[in-house]
Amino acid sequence: MLLLIKNADIYAPEPGGQCDLLIGGGVILGMEPNIRVPRKYCEVIDARNLKALPGFIDGHVHIMGGGGEGGFATRTPDLPLTDAIKGGVTTVVGCLGTDGQTRSMAGLLAKAKGLEEEGISTFVYSGSYGLPLRTLMPSLEEDLLFIDKVIGAGEVALSDHRSSQPTFEAFAQVVAMARRGGLLSGKAGIVNVHLGDGPRGLEFLRCILTETELSAAQMLPTHINRNPGLFEEGIAYAKAGGFVDFTTSTLPAYLEDGEIPCAEALRRMLEAGVDPGQITFTSDGQGSLPDWDRNGRLRGISVGRVTSLFPAVRQAVLEEGIPLQTALRVITQNPARILKLRRKGCLAPGMDADIVLVDPHDFEIRTVIAKGCLLMKAGRMQTKGMFE
Numbered sequence: 001m002l003l004l005i006k007n008a009d010i011y012a013p014e015p016g017g018q019c020d021l022l023i024g025g026g027v028i029l030g031m032e033p034n035i036r037v038p039r040k041y042c043e044v045i046d047a048r049n050l051k052a053l054p055g056f057i058d059g060h061v062h063i064m065g066g067g068g069e070g071g072f073a074t075r076t077p078d079l080p081l082t083d084a085i086k087g088g089v090t091t092v093v094g095c096l097g098t099d100g101q102t103r104s105m106a107g108l109l110a111k112a113k114g115l116e117e118e119g120i121s122t123f124v125y126s127g128s129y130g131l132p133l134r135t136l137m138p139s140l141e142e143d144l145l146f147i148d149k150v151i152g153a154g155e156v157a158l159s160d161h162r163s164s165q166p167t168f169e170a171f172a173q174v175v176a177m178a179r180r181g182g183l184l185s186g187k188a189g190i191v192n193v194h195l196g197d198g199p200r201g202l203e204f205l206r207c208i209l210t211e212t213e214l215s216a217a218q219m220l221p222t223h224i225n226r227n228p229g230l231f232e233e234g235i236a237y238a239k240a241g242g243f244v245d246f247t248t249s250t251l252p253a254y255l256e257d258g259e260i261p262c263a264e265a266l267r268r269m270l271e272a273g274v275d276p277g278q279i280t281f282t283s284d285g286q287g288s289l290p291d292w293d294r295n296g297r298l299r300g301i302s303v304g305r306v307t308s309l310f311p312a313v314r315q316a317v318l319e320e321g322i323p324l325q326t327a328l329r330v331i332t333q334n335p336a337r338i339l340k341l342r343r344k345g346c347l348a349p350g351m352d353a354d355i356v357l358v359d360p361h362d363f364e365i366r367t368v369i370a371k372g373c374l375l376m377k378a379g380r381m382q383t384k385g386m387f388e
């Protein structure tokens, strides 16, 4: 059965005017005004007065849960499919974080395959916070070569008390392995780098550019909005050609401590002259959000949500005055290009049919289509995870 979306206001993410979208076999077959197909061959969705956006890409999600940092009881749960649907997230990149011991690459890959069976597109990073990397195959290059879903390494922690305190040489070797594996497999081969609050900040990443033959295209540092100092470093790093990723899941306590809201961070980067193509947002979904008091005691803990991703873009448009087509890029076109997800991130014939229809006034998500299948229709869920 074909799907025909009529009269949508296209943001591909570039504005494309009012068009119809014909979908079949999981891909966009046509995108032009007045597509005509006999009704018996297709389901028609009237999208007049709605904006059609590319399905959102969330490039940093703890899909199998993360290590709580307050003992076993704080280990976080895995990603429910419905959270992805509610958030318009049609592609996720799964990763392990602090806990690379009770969570494994095998489990991460199994969860990614499960979500793929349930309807969304999934990829994974190999490894976790610590070095040396614990990969599934004997090396990162082999993970990239022989496991389709592996697109890079991460999240490798730097400048953080929870990192493995790797030497620069150990970090550079991982970036080099990612480079080689990426070249051989035709994938991004990128290292997703967790930055903590430590004073070394982006030092190792800058050294990669000055001390080695490797390029900034091999690294995607995340949590760049976590404190004002790291954010300022991030501006300089992005202006030198690096990518920067901001985390949308947050707590009021983090913002009080100096974390910069993603929408504001995007505006300030653009005002500073950073190329909008260098910036991405990710949710850190299902990661733990520990709330420590001044004495380092855990006051409480909550869980990051993939549903925080699009509201940050909405806030950038409605409160920071950033054009929709610019703000939208940070969760569509940019991650698709940076992570080399070739059929993702924009609306065009031949691309995967991952589409989100939103209300033009409040930007509420109305309809979600992933790989050509309706997961949410006019605000109503059409499917759910196996055990939801």
Ligand SMILES: [Fe+2]
Residues within 6 Å of the ligand: 097, 155, 194, 195, 223
């Ligand atoms: Fe992280």
